[in-house]
Amino acid sequence: MTAPLLTVDQLTKRFGGFVALDQVSLQVAQGERLGLIGPNGSGKSTLVNCISGTVPISSGRVLLDRERIDRLPPHRRAQLGLVRSFQLPRPFGSLTIADNLKVAMLYAGKPSSDSIHDLLALLGLEDKAGRLPRELTQIEMRKLELARAMAANPRLLIVDEVMAGLSHAEVDEIVELLLRLNEAGVTIVMIEHIMRAVMAFSQRLVCIVAGRKVADGDPREVTGDAHVLKAYLGE
Amino acid sequence: MTNLRFGLLGLALIVALWLAGRLVTNEYVFFAGYAVAQYILLATAWNLLGGYAGYVNFGTAAFFALGAYVSVAVNKLFEPPLIVLILVGALASGAVGLAMGYLTLKLRGVFFSIATLALAIVAQAVVTNWEFVGGSSGAYLLRPTAGPWGGSYVEYLFYVMLVMAVGAVVLARCIERSKIGFGLAAIRDDELVGEAYGVPTLRLKLLVTVLSGALMGMAGAPLPFYVAYLDPPSAFNLAYAVNTIAMPLIGGASTWVGPVIGAVLLTAVQETAMVTISSAANLMIVGLLMVLFISLAPNGIMGLLRGVRSRA
Structure with a gap:
């Protein structure tokens, strides 16, 4: 097996006396589709924030392609190909849809106006290129979030609950998109509560409960794991 | 329009105003023109940080007055040409911009604004106690009677300020x-x-903090010659800070046009009010306009125009 694209090694994050993440280790292989699950408040989003650099880690290491990145500011990590979407869509409100993508492309990706158009077309947003984000519907907003992440030309894309609140058909549409993106060579970590989507998408599942990794492996085995069941369903 | 073309257009504007200036015999026109150009420069400089990046700087007066006082000091020591004073003013205010940015840019929103206001107060206290440039009693400067290329010195100052203002707008x-x-x-x-x-x-x-600060310093450097007497309360006047915030807000803060429209409009209104009503009415008018625009047209005149265009 080749070296993993992302390595999280003994990562601990404390907020004051509260341990949000306790010595979490995980690896993501090049080209892999990893699902990250866990109950609300278990530390999934904190883990994403630690990996992408939005919050500093307390101890441990994060490596991208064997390079330590845990001391780098978030923008450097994005430029290295580590891109994340936000749980609640956070578009640049005063910029048009096309310009939202352009920011990501200029600073983290490979700029060209063709690819902005292609990306918007891929996500069915081409008619909205000149519109402002506030004119979009919820699903379009999620798609914008994804399109912008793709515009940053990611090697590793972390999608943080991009499907919450979407309809059945819309969830399928997004999963389909992510699968295509993965086929194009992007490694993807998906954080999601919608199990149907996670199961359809993931090759491997990691489950985090109360800041600790309790399971890591084949999706069917992980969802049958005693710890995982206990965390979701109680004793 | 490409940047080059826009720059050439700016150059053409300067030449056109210079030609028009040949016909002007009343020196007041240059006095007033200087004020307009100065505010275009200040408002454009403010807008780089405030309009483009969303960091509201209440410390315009500090950067502006620093440029003016460095100019007084250097002039007293060496009497170099005005262009040198302007460059030194830009360097000094740019350096203060860098220092302020480094110390305060981790603060966001209103905290950054308060820090800039504090900077203005500290800077005024320092200058008031700086005896070399006159301290609290102020500094007198002998304004040369004629500019280096003929015409009055005020006329010369106007063209210098005009070139800087146009340059700043092109840069923005x-x-x-x-x-x-x-x-x-x-x-x-x-x-x-x-x-x-x-x-x-x-x-x-x-x-942008450095750029914005440097441009404000440049705007302040010729001030001692324009007013001939400079004291801290007038150089650090709150009106500079208020006006440079009001102008981009009224014109529209996210574009280069906004500060230009706002500066021309507000300065014209203020000059008119000063002559016809009283000089005290100035700030009240600015205040009223600001309240009106913030509540009715938060994106300024440019925002209104865009609204009309998209509805048409």
């Missing part, structure tokens, strides 16, 4: 449409997300 427009401009817009809208998409937010903010 270049920035607005460049990679830097997109990065600044990202900072204004959502700094954290900008950073997550590769925008080096701290570096960009420092860059």
Whole structure:
């Protein structure tokens, strides 16, 4: 097996006396589709924030392609190909849809106006290129979030609950998109509560409960794991 | 329009105003023109940080007065040509911009604004106690009677200020449409997300704080010659800070045009009010206009125009 694209090694994050993440280790292989699950408040989003650099880690290491990145500011990590979407869509409100993508492309990706158009077309947003984000519907907003992440030309894309609140058909549409993106060579970590989507998408599942990794492996085995069941369903 | 063409257009404007100036015999026109150009420069400088990046600077007066006082000091020592004073003013205020940016740019929103206001107060206290430039009793300067190329010195000052103002507007427009401009817009809208998409937010903010400060210093450098008597209360006048915030807000803060429209409009209104009503009415008018625009047209005149165009 080749070296993993992302390595999280003994990562601990404390907020004051509260341990949000306790010595979490995980690896993501090049080209892999990893699902990250866990109950609300278990530390999934904190883990994403630690990996992408939005919050500093307390101890441990994060490596991208064997390079330590845990001391780098978030923008450097994005430029290295580590891109994340936000749980609640956070578009640049005063910029048009096309310009939202352009920011990501200029600073983290490979700029060209063709690819902005292609990306918007891929996500069915081409008619909205000149519109402002506030004119979009919820699903379009999620798609914008994804399109912008793709515009940053990611090697590793972390999608943080991009499907919450979407309809059945819309969830399928997004999963389909992510699968295509993965086929194009992007490694993807998906954080999601919608199990149907996670199961359809993931090759491997990691489950985090109360800041600790309790399971890591084949999706069917992980969802049958005693710890995982206990965390979701109680004793 | 390309940046080059826009720059040439700016040059053409300067030449046209210079030609028109040949016909002017009343020196007041140059006095008033200087005030307009000075405010275009100040408002444009403020807008780089305030309008593009969304960081509201209440310390305009500090950068502006620093340029003026450094100019007084250097002039007293060496009496160099005006252009040298302007460059030294730009360096000094740019350096203060860098220092302030480094210390305060981790603060966001209103905290940054308060820090800039504090800077203005500290700077005024320092200058008031700086005896070499006159301290609290102020500094007198002998304004040369004639400019280096004939005409009165005030006329010369007007053209110098005009060139700087046009230059600043061209620079602002270049920035607005460049990679830097997109990065600044990202900072204004959502700094954290900008950073997550590769925008080096701290570096960009420092860059515009330095640029903005330097341009304000340049605007202040010729001031001692324009007013001939400079004391701290007038150089650090709150009106400079208030006006340079009001102008981009009234014109529209996210474009280069906004500060230009706002500066021309507000200065014209203020000059008229000063002559016809009283000089005390000035700030009240600015205040009223600001309240009106913020409540009725938060994106300024440019925002109103865009609204009309998209409805048409």
